[in-house]
Amino acid sequence: MTNVDDDNTPLLRVRDLRVDLTLPSLARRPIIRGIDFDLAAGEALGLVGESGSGKSMTARAIMRLLPPNAETHGTITFDGNLVGAMSKTQLRRLRSHGVAMVFQDPRAHINPVRTVGDFLCEGMVSTRGVSRKAAWERARTLLGDVHIADPERRMRQRPYELSGGLLQRVMIAAALAVEPQLILADEPTTALDVTTQEEVMAILDEQRRQRNLALLFITHDLELAAAVCDRTAVMYAGRIVECGPTEGMHSTARHPYTRALLAARPATTEPGLRLQTIPGRPMAAWDVSTGCSFRSRCPISTTECEHDEPQQRAVGTATVSCHHAQIGVPA
Numbered sequence: 379m380t381n382v383d384d385d386n387t388p389l390l391r392v393r394d395l396r397v398d399l400t401l402p403s404l405a406r407r408p409i410i411r412g413i414d415f416d417l418a419a420g421e422a423l424g425l426v427g428e429s430g431s432g433k434s435m436t437a438r439a440i441m442r443l444l445p446p447n448a449e450t451h452g453t454i455t456f457d458g459n460l461v462g463a464m465s466k467t468q469l470r471r472l473r474s475h476g477v478a479m480v481f482q483d484p485r486a487h488i489n490p491v492r493t494v495g496d497f498l499c500e501g502m503v504s505t506r507g508v509s510r511k512a513a514w515e516r517a518r519t520l521l522g523d524v525h526i527a528d529p530e531r532r533m534r535q536r537p538y539e540l541s542g543g544l545l546q547r548v549m550i551a552a553a554l555a556v557e558p559q560l561i562l563a564d565e566p567t568t569a570l571d572v573t574t575q576e577e578v579m580a581i582l583d584e585q586r587r588q589r590n591l592a593l594l595f596i597t598h599d600l601e602l603a604a605a606v607c608d609r610t611a612v613m614y615a616g617r618i619v620e621c622g623p624t625e626g627m628h629s630t631a632r633h634p635y636t637r638a639l640l641a642a643r644p645a646t647t648e649p650g651l652r653l654q655t656i657p658g659r660p661m662a663a664w665d666v667s668t669g670c671s672f673r674s675r676c677p678i679s680t681t682e683c684e685h686d687e688p689q690q691r692a693v694g695t696a697t698v699s700c701h702h703a704q705i706g707v708p709a
């Protein structure tokens with residue numbers, strides 16, 4: 379395995395990640411247009427952006443689970459090893475030990491005819507070589523950890539007998555069973571009602587803190603990311619346009635897109651007033667030609683934004699891709 383570890387290497391390092399897809403028409407579509415971020419062991423990073431901005435593709439690239447028509451450039455380093463250089467065996471190990479995923483729709487990732495207990499035990503028996511009895515006991519403990527009452531009964535049930543919220547807790551337990559260093563959670567609560575959403579998020583947050591796991595939390599909801607993440611990266615049209623500590627992002631959002639996302643949230647809208655929406659349509663990564671991808675929706679764009687794509691630069695404690703980003707501009 380290609381090891382590039384040094385004392386400062388974070389758990390996950392993504393550098394100039396680019397993903398292009400070749401369509402059946404043979405046209406090439408840039409989907410991810412060069413993103414960089416680091417994730418330290420035990421740290422939680424929120425990856426936030428509108429639908430189509432490239433969040434899930436980023437997660438899939440980290441797991442090397444992109445579709446066959448995808449071409450990847452750049453480097454992803456996990457625990458000091460280049461993911462792009464991993465053999466099949468090493469990749470299997472990455473997916474069964476190093477990194478675990480939790481998805482939006484648990485029902486799409488669980489066999490509907492097997493019991494919950496079988497689902498949880500299968501992975502442990504096949505990848506860890508533990509006995510079925512030991513796996514069963516561990517699964518029961520894990521279900522207790524995610525606050526599922528009467529775990530023994532739940533383990534004998536089939537997925538359709540569990541609510542969406544309970545099933546998502548089962549998926550969190552399955553992720554923890556891997557004893558990962560990193561959890562990639564791709565909109566794990568988007569399909570749930572608000573109360574259940576809060577419960578599931580609280581459990582994920584509690585467990586990852588207790589176990590000191592790193593979390594890449596993908597969501598379109600900036601507030602939700604703020605509630606659980608140390609840092610937040612905002613994606614737009616296949617690039618990260620702002621990345622910085624979550625604390626303070628509300629008051630010092632530096633990219634106009636981040637500010638627009640914050641303004642569009644119901645919590646910041648007075649009762650009785652219409653929810654502010656971001657004018658215009660999201661820009662697809664492959665539609666970006668010259669200049670800033672956000673300029674057609676941006677209230678402060680200038681001719682410079684038409685001609686030059688802004689590069690990432692440090693603005694205070696954040697990195698921002700905007701010609702007009704400054705410290706101290708309130709949200």
Ligand SMILES: Nc1ncnc2c1ncn2[C@@H]1O[C@H](COP(=O)(O)OP(=O)(O)OP(=O)(O)O)[C@@H](O)[C@H]1O
Nearest residue numbers: 399409428429430431432433434435436445598662
């Ligand atoms: N197999 C594919 N073929 C063509 N385009 C694709 C394919 N998969 C994804 N895309 C495109 O890549 C872009 C990024 O997709 P991605 O799934 O990463 O978005 P996302 O930010 O996760 O959005 P969402 O919030 O809706 O989940 C989208 O515009 C999507 O249409």
Ligand SMILES: [Mg+2]
Nearest residue numbers: 433434435564
């Ligand atoms: Mg997605």
